[in-house]
Amino acid sequence: MSVTAPQGFRAAGVAAGLKSTGARDVAVVVNDGPLATAAAVLTSNRVQAAPVLWTRQAVSDGAARAVVLNSGGANACTGPDGFADTHRTAEHVADVLSAAAGPGGEVGAGDVLVCSTGLIGVRLDLPALLGGVDAAVDALHAAGGDEAAHAIMTTDTVAKQALAQRDGWSVGGMAKGAGMLAPGLATMLSVVTTDAVVDAAAADAALRAATRTTFDRVDSDGCLSTNDTVVLLASGASGVEVAEDELAAALTEVCADLSRRLVADAEGASHDIAVTVTNASDEDAAVAVARAVTRSNLFKTAIFGNDPNWGRIVSAVGTVPEHVAPYDPLTLDVTVNGVQVCRAQGVGEPRELVDLAADREVHVEIDLHAGTASATVWTNDLTHDYVHENSAYSS
Amino acid sequence: MSVTAPQGFRAAGVAAGLKSTGARDVAVVVNDGPLATAAAVLTSNRVQAAPVLWTRQAVSDGAARAVVLNSGGANACTGPDGFADTHRTAEHVADVLSAAAGPGGEVGAGDVLVCSTGLIGVRLDLPALLGGVDAAVDALHAAGGDEAAHAIMTTDTVAKQALAQRDGWSVGGMAKGAGMLAPGLATMLSVVTTDAVVDAAAADAALRAATRTTFDRVDSDGCLSTNDTVVLLASGASGVEVAEDELAAALTEVCADLSRRLVADAEGASHDIAVTVTNASDEDAAVAVARAVTRSNLFKTAIFGNDPNWGRIVSAVGTVPEHVAPYDPLTLDVTVNGVQVCRAQGVGEPRELVDLAADREVHVEIDLHAGTASATVWTNDLTHDYVHENSAYSS
Structure with missing residues (x-):
């Protein structure tokens, strides 16, 4: 019931000091393959956070090995310095993953997607974030999805996870979002994983089809954020080849489940x-x-x-x-x-x-x-x- | 500082029992001429209250002798019966005004504009409203603008009136509106009067120009009503011929003043x-x-x-x-x-x-x-x- 439910993924969520509460605030999700297929759907807001700009570029080749997510700051409206912070974060994730994997296991910064959420218009505490990356990579494990789901919470009161189980393969997902929650797509961060064997084009098409009728139809408060990101990672570890429409159906099931959980936990709502x-x-x-x-x-x-x-x-x-x-x-x-x-x-x-x-x-x-x-x-x-x-x- | 400030107008506001509080709830404004020039700008909502449908038709000839306004019910989404109620109200105003004026002073129902405000989807208490019309016509006087401004209040906490004084002529106005207050034009009722000598085409053009940059730029809560109406009545009683742009400037002054008062009294607002x-x-x-x-x-x-x-x-x-x-x-x-x-x-x-x-x-x-x-x-x-x-x- 998490991003580590499908085979081929490890995750972790740690407390790096970005949140004043001391709660977990940095998550890393790693795709151990054999495939490194990736797709992303990003906010339609014309004001786009640094991690959104980075992720659009990094995922354009249809491949990614890891996603790093932080709460405690959106890194939006932070100018060139904020973009450099995101770049540095991706590089650091790539460096520590490469070091951990040893020779032949190198990861490039362009294979690391970045998501941030929190207050707009404030620089991130980069030393704290990079320290969190070290700790998170150190803590990666095959049952770490739940910790990661907690680390991306902001005003969320519960972690949001979902799973679609199929014959020999599955789709798992996590999401955060409780305020500034409106479509285009819905204002939130989500990572969805699958161990299906799919290529980048099918992954992209299936993800767009799934989000169009799920996250894009949540409108809690009409306010579209600068940081919306839904990332799909496919490891192919199940060895099961899945057609685009089958994948889209399973993704829709997970995204609909996560969307319903976003609505159920929306800030201050009673209905x-x-x-x-x-x-x-x-x-x-x-x-x-x-x-x-x-x-x-x-x-x-x-x-x-x-x-x-x-x-x-x-x-x-x-x-x-x-x-x-x-x-x-x-x-x-x-x-x-x-x-x-x-x-x-x-x-x-x-x-x-x-x-x-x-x-x-x-x-x-x-x-x-x-x-x-x-x-x-x-x-x-x-x-x-x-x-x-x-x-x-x-x- | 009211709709009776310009020469040639009488008004009244009475309590007819439409409001459960017993406050004034029926207003009548009469243009005693010599001109009977009129124009109106109406809601752009596709769901239109019966009085809006009536007023659009009645003002299409550029002439009106009176406006009757009620709070305590919008008469919107009330079907053909609700439209019959509005028609009956206009006829009754015409009848009692004709009787009061005597031979030669007849007023037709088509020269009576109607405005309603209050809860949508509920029929008006027509006997109470018609009784209120009798009382209001009986009470009409040349200083009655203030009473009329109070009778159109709903959740408004203060009556809203404005005046633009010119050399030999003037524009007076009143408005109500505190909730469901958004443009297209702003959700409200307003009657603006002038004793300038203007024809219907100039009155219409000047009113549209004035509302476009005033009422249409108020957006208290984003919610556009079914009953928005701004009526302009011109009596010509000053004998001063006024060009369209001069009239538009004076109307803009009054509409801007009224708009600012709407914002200042918006439901629950602190800023x-x-x-x-x-x-x-x-x-x-x-x-x-x-x-x-x-x-x-x-x-x-x-x-x-x-x-x-x-x-x-x-x-x-x-x-x-x-x-x-x-x-x-x-x-x-x-x-x-x-x-x-x-x-x-x-x-x-x-x-x-x-x-x-x-x-x-x-x-x-x-x-x-x-x-x-x-x-x-x-x-x-x-x-x-x-x-x-x-x-x-x-x-």
Whole structure:
């Protein structure tokens, strides 16, 4: 149930002093092969952290041997010096892995991917980070996935891991993310591993397919980060050749599981909300309408108050331009937890029939009557605890 | 300092029982002429309340004699029955105004504009509303603007009025709006009056010009309502002929004043925040970037916490697509209350130099280094009181 569940991987997570709490804050995941296939999906934010710039370049050849991840600082908006810090980190990981492997086991800096998360606009404590790399490489072991998953936590309250077991091969994954959590892809770091035999092109295509309908459909607070990274490493250690669609299905299972865990642990949330749009003209239209609702603060505060205030849903739906989502506003139906409170844009069943207090999970369904496509976007309610967590200290 | 400040207008605001508090909830503003020029700007939400549908039709001939406004119910998403309620309300206003005026003073229902505000998805108490119309028409007087401004309040804590005095003529206005407050135009009701002599085309053009840079640049909580309406009535009673640009300037003054009052009274807010984008490629790009920042919950909670967390500003800027706002992300500068905390996307002056606690007003400036256009969008911080007001009861 972790990145070390598939064969051919070692990992570790150590405390390097980047987090003021003294908790684990540096993780290393190593792919021992025989393959070194790698792919990555990175933030669509135009402001990109140094590790994102580095990883895009390093993974462009479809290969990587290791990922180093740190919490305690995003290394975003830190200029050329920040980029040099990331470069130095990758070099250091490569050096200590090469030394540990001995002759014939050399790793180059270009085979080390880097992920960072934490406050934007602050330089990392590089000596502490490099010390953490030494300790983490020293501690690498074949059951280290759980320690690594803990080391990448920031405001997360639980480590997030997932596993898809197949016949003779598997996909394991870990993720962090609790705030600044919105798609493009979802704001978070994730490492997914597999022991399947796949080439770089299939790995890249399968990873993009999996993230498009999972991490990209989480929108906790509408805020897209500078550091989003999902990395896939394939070791081929199972010896099982896997087709792209099979791999994509297993990756989707793991990414969906991790996405659901991100929503469940979102900062300050008391409800997890699935907004499903049905009978849309196409999938993009369905996603656009769902996202308009998941980004409405009035909708999110109403759910916090256990109030099925469907006027706030319909008014959010109405903000999506017609060229993005063609539909007739007069035909809109809205169902909340099974009760069709809005029918043909008018009053439907009594809103008092909706029970929102019984369960953390809330299901909203919006029927556009405009086609056959559908999509679900997950979000959270907007609570006092969210405001507290995001105003009381910098993160 | 109200809609009855210009010559040729009477108004009243009465308590009709639509609000459970017993406060004033029905307002009538009458234009006694000699002109009956009118224009309106209405919500761009595709889900439109019955009074919006009515007013769009009624004002299409450029003439109106009266506006009736109610709080205590939006009459949105109420279907054909809700539209019949609005129609009936306009007819009733026309009937009682005609009866009061006597022969030769007849008013048609098509000369009565209607505005409603309150909870979506609930029918109005029509007998109470019509009773309120009787009382309001009975109470109309040339100093009634203040009472009308109070009658349109919902979660507003203060009545909002403004006046632009010119040589021999003037523009007066009132507005309500505290929640579901976002542009397209800003979510609110406003009636603006003038005794200038203007024709319908000039009135319409001047009103659109004025709202575009005022109400449309308020974004308190990102939520666009179904009921937004700004109505302009021109009586011509001053006898002063006014050119369109002169009228637009006076209207802009009044609308800007009212907009600032909306921001100052936004639900639960503790800071009013002006986000100014400078050196953009064009004005639309500047507005798009400013709006991305004003819609970031992480930015808004940081300001509530008096935390100049500029990483949340830069990351929001980075979400605007390049085709919308061309700029080089590596050149971004951000200044908060006069301190340039981010320079060329990197660390600038120490963030500790920024004082956010001293004043309710906060000024953020983002320099795109991409042209010469600029724009300011106003918003508020995201506070515990906002969450409380919007979760504790339906509105």
